[in-house]
Amino acid sequence: MSAPTIRFDDEAGLRARISDEYGEWGPQTRITQAVIDRFADLTDDHQWIHVDTERAKDGPFGTTIAHGFLILAMLPRVRPSLGFEVTGESSRVNYGAESYRFLAPVPAGSTLHARGRLVDVRMRPQGTLLVSELMVGVVGAERPSALYTGMLLHKP
Amino acid sequence: MLRSNEIASLCAWYDVIVVTISPALQIRYDDLDGLRGQISDEYGDWGSELEVTQELIDDFGDLTGDLQWIHVDPERAKDGPFGTTIAHGLLTLSLGPRVRASPAFEVIGHASTLNYGSDGVRFLDPVPAGSRIHSHSRLIDVQQHPRGTRLTYEIAMHVVDNERPSMVFKAVVLHTPPAP
Numbered sequence: 001m002s003a004p005t006i007r008f009d010d011e012a013g014l015r016a017r018i019s020d021e022y023g024e025w026g027p028q029t030r031i032t033q034a035v036i037d038r039f040a041d042l043t044d045d046h047q048w049i050h051v052d053t054e055r056a057k058d059g060p061f062g063t064t065i066a067h068g069f070l071i072l073a074m075l076p077r078v079r080p081s082l083g084f085e086v087t088g089e090s091s092r093v094n095y096g097a098e099s100y101r102f103l104a105p106v107p108a109g110s111t112l113h114a115r116g117r118l119v120d121v122r123m124r125p126q127g128t129l130l131v132s133e134l135m136v137g138v139v140g141a142e143r144p145s146a147l148y149t150g151m152l153l154h155k156p
Numbered sequence: 157m158l159r160s161n162e163i164a165s166l167c168a169w170y171d172v173i174v175v176t177i178s179p180a181l182q183i184r185y186d187d188l189d190g191l192r193g194q195i196s197d198e199y200g201d202w203g204s205e206l207e208v209t210q211e212l213i214d215d216f217g218d219l220t221g222d223l224q225w226i227h228v229d230p231e232r233a234k235d236g237p238f239g240t241t242i243a244h245g246l247l248t249l250s251l252g253p254r255v256r257a258s259p260a261f262e263v264i265g266h267a268s269t270l271n272y273g274s275d276g277v278r279f280l281d282p283v284p285a286g287s288r289i290h291s292h293s294r295l296i297d298v299q300q301h302p303r304g305t306r307l308t309y310e311i312a313m314h315v316v317d318n319e320r321p322s323m324v325f326k327a328v329v330l331h332t333p334p335a336p
Contacts, residue, residue, distance in 0.1 A: 029221075035219065038215070039219065039250075042215055042219070042250070043251060043253065043254055044254050045253055045254070069246075069250040069252075069253075072249065072250075073216070073220050073247070073250055074220060075220075076246075077220060077221045093279075094245035094246070094279055095278070095279060096245070096277040096279050097274060098276060099273065099275050100274050100277075101272065102270075102271055102272065102273050146273075
């Protein structure tokens with residue numbers, strides 16, 4: 001079953017989708033040590049808590065953990081559906097984030113997923129700004145790893 | 157509220173924002189007035205520069221699964237809105253620690269520094285492939301927090317010689333007290 005479509009300039013239709021409830025969990029991705037190591041190389045952050053599996057055994061988590069920014073960088077892989085598709089725009093631009101919080105570590109080898117909800121719709125001269133809150137977590141963990149309130153600009 | 161064993165388990169992760177290079181001025185993490193005295197409207201010195209190569213962008217695209225042509229297809233991007241490929245917003249954000257500027261003061265006396273999150277990120281101008289980026293920052297807020305002292309820095313990242321920032325980012329860090 002495909003999600004209902006709403007035009008990017010249909011303010012009322014989009015507003016009707018603002019919700020206190022999260023949608024379904026989206027696709028999963030595995031944060032292997034190899035992924036963490038690659039991110040460490042990219043960002044030149046080789047702190048032992050991320051890359052030294054031997055030393056991390058005696059660290060606070062008993063294992064290496066993903067960098068905070070790696071959790072955010074993986075958003076394209078885990079981005080969940082909000083229950084509808086936006087149509088009619090020429091392009092989508094990552095406008096930024098209203099806020100995000102890191103709430104719990106992501107141990108190497110764990111699997112991430114996310115669910116989300118639409119929290120605001122803002123009509124702007126440049127297009128429609130959709131604000132959504134994404135909860136990113138380790139599959140099976142009760143406490144989420146990150147909460148990300150992001151903004152996507154849908155341009156006419 | 158978190159219990160003390162949970163606080164301990166949170167310590168030491170993502171110790172990425174605050175540098176360990178020793179500036180002249182040292183301020184204790186629990187000296188709120190001293191820290192507030194460092195709040196400023198003016199940015200500090202620029203940090204080091206980094207070239208955002210197409211290779212770096214490709215590698216980030218590969219890792220994160222974001223392979224949109226605006227990032228990874230230089231041929232197609234020639235006719236795109238910027239005449240070139242540009243870095244992903246989340247790549248720009250991820251490179252923040254790598255080009256971070258040294259603060260004018262050092263926080264001392266705390267047990268650990270947690271990357272708490274952010275109170276806002278705006279991507280304002282693209283980072284074209286091959287450009288060099290750098291950043292500067294200023295302290296904008298100091299708050300007492302149940303788990304320590306909460307500092308907020310505003311970091312502006314620019315393409316070198318571009319007056320308009322590519323990204324403005326409010327980084328929130330938490331300095332936790334030593335175990336009693």
